[in-house]
Amino acid sequence: MPLHAPSRFLINPSVRARFGERAERLGPRYFEGDPPADEAFASIRSLPAAERNALVDQALQGQAPGAPAPLLALVEAGRQTPFWVDFPRVDRGGATFLRTGLLGGLLLGCYSLTASYCSPAGNKPLTFSGRLEEEAPRRLAETGRFVQLVAQPGALLPGGPGWCAALKVRLMHAAVRAFCAASPRWDRQAWGVPINAPDIAGTGLLFSWVILDGLDRLGLGPPVQDREDLMHQWRYVSWLLGAPEDLLWSCEADARWYWELLLATQGDPDQDARRLAQALFTSGARAPSPEARARARRMAPINHALSRFFLGDEIGDKLGLERNGLRFVLPSMARLLSGSNRLLHQIPPLRATSVERGARYWQFIVDQGLQGVPAEFSIPERFRGAPPP
Numbered sequence: 001m002p003l004h005a006p007s008r009f010l011i012n013p014s015v016r017a018r019f020g021e022r023a024e025r026l027g028p029r030y031f032e033g034d035p036p037a038d039e040a041f042a043s044i045r046s047l048p049a050a051e052r053n054a055l056v057d058q059a060l061q062g063q064a065p066g067a068p069a070p071l072l073a074l075v076e077a078g079r080q081t082p083f084w085v086d087f088p089r090v091d092r093g094g095a096t097f098l099r100t101g102l103l104g105g106l107l108l109g110c111y112s113l114t115a116s117y118c119s120p121a122g123n124k125p126l127t128f129s130g131r132l133e134e135e136a137p138r139r140l141a142e143t144g145r146f147v148q149l150v151a152q153p154g155a156l157l158p159g160g161p162g163w164c165a166a167l168k169v170r171l172m173h174a175a176v177r178a179f180c181a182a183s184p185r186w187d188r189q190a191w192g193v194p195i196n197a198p199d200i201a202g203t204g205l206l207f208s209w210v211i212l213d214g215l216d217r218l219g220l221g222p223p224v225q226d227r228e229d230l231m232h233q234w235r236y237v238s239w240l241l242g243a244p245e246d247l248l249w250s251c252e253a254d255a256r257w258y259w260e261l262l263l264a265t266q267g268d269p270d271q272d273a274r275r276l277a278q279a280l281f282t283s284g285a286r287a288p289s290p291e292a293r294a295r296a297r298r299m300a301p302i303n304h305a306l307s308r309f310f311l312g313d314e315i316g317d318k319l320g321l322e323r324n325g326l327r328f329v330l331p332s333m334a335r336l337l338s339g340s341n342r343l344l345h346q347i348p349p350l351r352a353t354s355v356e357r358g359a360r361y362w363q364f365i366v367d368q369g370l371q372g373v374p375a376e377f378s379i380p381e382r383f384r385g386a387p388p389p
Helices: 013-019 021-031 035-044 049-060 069-079 087-098 101-117 132-150 161-182 197-206 209-217 224-240 252-264 271-281 290-311 313-318 326-346 348-370
Strands: none
Touching (some): 013 252, 021 197, 035 049, 035 069, 049 069, 049 161, 087 101, 087 224, 101 209, 101 348, 132 348, 161 224, 209 252, 209 290, 224 252, 290 326
16 A cells, blocks of 8 residues: 555555556545635634625625635635636537436436445545435535536636536535544544545546446447537536646546546445435435425336446445346447437537527426525535534
8 A cells, every 4th residue: 555545545456557656646645635725714614604605705706805815815716717728618518418418417316426425435524414314305406506507608717607606615625624524533544634635536527427438338428529528627627626637637538547546446335325325316205296206206216227237236236226127228228329319419400409408407407406495505514523613
């Protein structure tokens, strides 16, 4: 094991042979957090929640000249867009995601989020909240709102709604990092820093490369340019969220390499992963309307089958996912879909229509999940079991 790597980082001769010495250099990065965001949160932590959140909103809009210097520095750094960011490509990447529509929603829940829960150390900040079952539906809806928001045209320009949401999530992560690190239950030597640099970068891959991988497996993979545009969009979003530039991908192939390295150096899903997955897959049973609960019951077998299809039966068993015959149908369905998918991407009017339909779907489904309570991405007041601010 590399020096100064947490025990969560599993490296063996086969990993070294496959990934080279770059794998060795990743281990210590799990002790790296996000100092600018941590300092910004520390500077406003003692304020009452309403005042604190209002101050953050004002600072993001450039209307809080008297705000603490660390908060203003974080906002100003976010305005210094890296040279490599190409905003037309960012918008095209967002359109690629919106075009997935309903399928993108299924991939988000059945692959991206479920895969994120599998990390036995990465899932600990979520489990520390102590409210897995109660928060699962809200967490899913807020995640949907975020990925929808950053996909809108122009939303990621400095000062735009997606840009503001990303920096607010970054501050939220800083708060969670502080609460978890202060808890006597946090095992730093085993897990590293809460919401650390490799995990922040890995989160960006959940909404870009993992989505592409899921589409590929279903025979619906988009053209090369669309793929690279989506990767470019989430490279920028990940940078806004605090991922160090040297951990970010330059292309899809680089992203795939990093994702496979993350998987190869983490342990098997633990009991917390199982609880998170079960909370996610049963969240529909707690929907407020009878229609939504009935829809969730109809979708349950499909959700379990899709997750097993993407994650494999070994992981599916460890997460306690239902076994049903639908997972055997999916490969044949993927072959049938691949031909129509190529046609869709070759006809411009169909591409434009699919973006419009996808945007409407995301607006509807996220609104349903939020139930009239907007996703503010505010700094949490505290976690259960954590010291008060």
